[in-house]
Amino acid sequence: MTDELPVRIVDGRVVRAPGVGPVAMVWLPVDGQVIAKIPPRKGNRHWLHETVGIRSPEFDDDRWKLPRSCLVRLVTAAIDRYGFIVLWRDMSRLSQCTRACLEATGVECHCSCLGAHHGQDAAGWFERVGDAVVADRGKFTRTAVVYGAKGSDANAVVYDGKLAGELYCVDRAGRQKWPAAAQFMCASCMTMRAAVWDHCHTHGFVRAPLCNRCNTRYWRGWRPKHGRATHSRNLDDSYYRWCPEHSNTRRGCSA
Structure with a gap:
């Protein structure tokens, strides 16, 4: 409805x-x-x-x-x-x-x-x-x-790095071989189906599929007054590791 x-x-x-x-x-x-x-x-x-x-x-x-x-x-x-x-x-x-x-x-x-x-x-x-x-x-x-x-009728599964090493893009031609994010569980909270592909803004690599709520939590400058979802105990940012440059502590990874 x-x-x-x-x-x-x-x-x-x-x-x-x-x-x-x-x-x-x-x-x-x-x-x-x-x-x-x-x-x-x-x-x-x-x-x-x-x-x-x-x-x-x-x-x-x-x-x-x-x-x-x-x-x-x-x-x-x-x-x-x-x-x-x-x-x-x-x-x-x-x-x-x-x-x-x-x-x-x-x-x-x-x-x-x-x-x-x-x-x-x-x-x-x-x-x-x-x-x-x-x-x-x-x-x-x-x-x-x-x-x-775009949704998916398939049962959501745990993401295992299918796009590891892929550079993020928004063009249709570049996404032809990508699975839909909705095929996976959210890699951050693992409690609901993912909806979008998250990527590292520092290095440009795809990291993992996230649900809409988790996708709005990790931006710099988060404040409760912005009206975004509050944090929960389920949050896990280990999915950052899917950026190949994540271990480079000198450059780091941005949300």
């Missing part, structure tokens, strides 16, 4: 279930740059530049102005970092929802389904969570869609 969704849109507002960390939001206008509002955090510019692959991210007041070409990478990276992302689209209505829309591998859509069916038949790394929210804006229609990590 909708009330059970971890992130949903209610009266134009983003509502998070208890324990769900900050959520990134992206606005895709009919024309022009992508506008992104990501939770304030030290190193956001570095993350956009190094992880998402944006050469010169532009910060204006409380939001980032980014090239449209980065949209799929941004959605994938934001889900890996935050667990979910809300994508707002402004689009025109067309005559029909085409097969190209259903099999699309990106997230940009200008189809009559208003994004509700966009990419549903594609083997992507993220999927729509809940229903598309639609608002009539006169000359265009605005939709809001929550995307989360």
Whole structure:
């Protein structure tokens, strides 16, 4: 049911279930740059530049102005970092929802389904969570869609380093041989299914699959007032060892 969704849109507002960390939001206008509002955090510019692959991210007041070409990478990276992302689209209505829309591998859509069916038949790394929210804006229609990590019907297993030594990437081509994070138990708490791939921000290597709650705990500058999940006795950061450079104490590993 909708009330059970971890992130949903209610009266134009983003509502998070208890324990769900900050959520990134992206606005895709009919024309022009992508506008992104990501939770304030030290190193956001570095993350956009190094992880998402944006050469010169532009910060204006409380939001980032980014090239449209980065949209799929941004959605994938934001889900890996935050667990979910809300994508707002402004689009025109067309005559029909085409097969190209259903099999699309990106997230940009200008189809009559208003994004509700966009990419549903594609083997992507993220999927729509809940229903598309639609608002009539006169000359265009605005939709809001929550995307989360792609799930798996397989029973979750303990991660044993299947991506050991792999450099983290957000491009689809680079992830073709990766297993879905949801195939594994969270390597930190071992109490729930993983949802995202964690990576070392110092050295760039994939470390382990984490659940959304554990993925928001280890960022530098964690404070209870940020609203993230509180620590529990189950937490284990030994998964850091999956970074090949973790033993290099001079350089260390960042969360």
